[in-house]
Amino acid sequence: MTPLQIGITGGIGSGKSIICKVFRHLGVPTYDADTRAKYLMNTQEALKSAIQENFGEESYQNGQLNRKYLASKVFNDSQQVTLLNQLVHPKVAEDYATWVVGHAGVPYVIKEAALLIETGSYKHLRALITVSASEKIRMQRIKARDPHRSEKEIKAIMQKQLSDEERQKVADYTIDNAGTLLIIPQVLQLHHTFLQ
Numbered sequence: 001m002t003p004l005q006i007g008i009t010g011g012i013g014s015g016k017s018i019i020c021k022v023f024r025h026l027g028v029p030t031y032d033a034d035t036r037a038k039y040l041m042n043t044q045e046a047l048k049s050a051i052q053e054n055f056g057e058e059s060y061q062n063g064q065l066n067r068k069y070l071a072s073k074v075f076n077d078s079q080q081v082t083l084l085n086q087l088v089h090p091k092v093a094e095d096y097a098t099w100v101v102g103h104a105g106v107p108y109v110i111k112e113a114a115l116l117i118e119t120g121s122y123k124h125l126r127a128l129i130t131v132s133a134s135e136k137i138r139m140q141r142i143k144a145r146d147p148h149r150s151e152k153e154i155k156a157i158m159q160k161q162l163s164d165e166e167r168q169k170v171a172d173y174t175i176d177n178a179g180t181l182l183i184i185p186q187v188l189q190l191h192h193t194f195l196q
Contacts, residue, residue: 010131013138
């Protein structure tokens with residue numbers, strides 16, 4: 001039996017990872033697309049070659065992805081971002097499909113990704129959850145988590161992402177992670193919904 005596939009998305013600092021942690025505690029397998037993308041970019045030889053071919057030999061140092069170099073190449077160039085995504089996203093999609101097959105028999109699985117809506121991949125999922133929090137709270141979280149990032153850098157990332165309002169128009173469910181509502185009851189409610 002193929003499990004129901006549920007997506008979780010949200011802007012940087014919204015708390016997607018925390019929400020997924022709660023689902024994992026409930027025994028729900030979760031697939032972190034961003035982490036897997038980094039893993040595949042470091043381990044899949046065909047992908048590594050394609051990245052070096054398109055972005056230069058400096059894309060890797062000692063066999064490991066040179067994220068700082070690659071970010072400098074693509075961050076302010078939408079064509080370069082598109083090119084990188086065209087190389088990476090199909091590999092992540094294949095990896096995810098294999099992962100889902102490996103979880104046959106469980107009621108549902110979660111796919112966590114920042115760009116589920118932007119890439120259109122949410123259309124292949126049964127339902128989509130978006131995690132929302134105000135920009136101010138997200139900014140505080142990112143500064144605490146990534147002290148190396150400047151406020152300007154964080155704002156630039158936020159501006160490239162969809163707003164909470166835009167995500168909520170597409171999502172089936174919203175988890176409010178602004179700190180005013182407890183997240184565990186919200187997750188439990190969804191968990192029961194998906195089990196039915």
